[in-house]
Amino acid sequence: MEKILVIDDDEGFRKLLETILAAEGYEVQTGASVADAIRLGSKTNFHLVLTDLRLPDGEGTQLLQWVKENLPETPVIMITAFGTVASAVEAMKLGAADYLGKPLASPDELRILVRRCLEERQLASENEWLREEAGKAFSCDSLIAYDSRMLKVIELARKVAPTNATVLLMGESGTGKEVLARCIHSNSPRANRVFVAVNCAALSPTLIESELFGHEKGSFTGAVGQHIGRFERAHGGTLFLDEIGELDSNLQAKLLRVLQERTFERVGGTRQITVDVRVITATNRDLQRMVADGKFREDLYYRLNAFPMEIPPLRDRPADIEPLARMFLARAARELGRPAPQLTVEARDRLLGYAWPGNVRELENMMQRLAILCDKTVTAADLPFTAKAPSRPVTMEEIEKQAILEALERNGGNRTRAAAQLGISLRTLQYRLKEYGMAAEG
Secondary structure: OOEEEEEOOOHHHHHHHHHHHHHOOOEEEEEOOHHHHHHHHOOOOOOEEEEEOEEOOEEHHHHHHHHHHHOOOOOEEEEEEOOOHHHHHHHHHOOOOEEEEEOOOOHHHHHHHHHHHHHHHHHHHHHHHHHHHHHHHOOHHHOOOOOHHHHHHHHHHHHHOOOOOOEEEEOOOOOOHHHHHHHHHHOOOOOOOOEEEEEHHHOOHHHHHHHHHOEOOOOOOOOOOOEOOHHHHOOOOEEEEEOHHHOOHHHHHHHHHHHHHOEEOOEOOOOOEEOOOEEEEEEOOOHHHHHHOOOOOHHHHHHHOOEEEEOOOHHHOHHHHHHHHHHHHHHHHHHHOOOOOEEOHHHHHHHHHOOOOOHHHHHHHHHHHHHHHOOOEEOHHHOOOOOOOOOOOOOHHHHHHHHHHHHHHHOOOOHHHHHHHHOOOHHHHHHHHHHOOOOOOO
């Protein structure tokens, strides 16, 4: 039941509001002063507060400020008598949700206003929850990795996230560079601001300058209006530039200036625009070779390379293949509203023996397809590739044992920390150590 607080020193009007709201099923408490409101608000987390602008011991705006500080999710409706509407509007500028005229025009006026404010509160709460869930989805701890190289990459991401350092992510297509960029953003002080992604390879040289920096009306044929570029949209947040090696020399120079001075002009414009943007770039090309060949500016390379991170290809991360496959299967099945099919031993071995030229993206797409096609199990025959497993397949036991050894080594033999890093309980780790004859180690 939603709880509403009504504060008004006019007893008749206060009781009228209480009667109407109680009839609608709300739990209503009332008071006649700022002191009453603070006393009641300190005990109960109200969903909505209605308060008169003029109270015996102070102003309704004082109560508004107290609610904003102590019940930040609670909207406040200001009650205003005829002739003080301007004051109510000023209160709305200070953060009030709306105002209610006195005397009341009709009970429906109150019902509609209260319902709308409560719905907006619920929507704001849901949006906040979604932001938190999005943050969890891209938290460093949520990334699945058992391979030692990938664990080091995630640890680097965790360390660089709180800073404003420019990050360069290197790796083959499909290795998860954008996922890692989002992880860095979601674990940074900019997490509640926008994350803007641009694939530089997907835009023609004639369009990418306008897309990044925007343009003014009439700056070129077809520029029928002003266009806000990605840098401006990302103000306060993070801009992810994928395939940075595809930029031509003109755009490389303009990007360097933005990184150095934090200012630029729109295409066809003269006004200097200042932005506060964290830049993360990614490439599947050898930028050092491009610098040596004169195809990429050396000064820009060193500016972007402030914090380089290389993501290993999936074929070099055998310990991650089965856990990722199971996660993608479970996610796809959940979206379909059905149980996830299980991988057979033969299917698992076939996955481990495949080279994965498309890396994690290829694995994800394949598991989405199998979640649709397979009912209870995924067999080797269900897999769309015909590549044979290596002559001596790597077993999951070997992979798991190696992952445990590396985790223990990284944590100086501390089993509690190693278990946490592996994402398993200490009891499970101790069981595995005993099972693999490693109990005396570490």
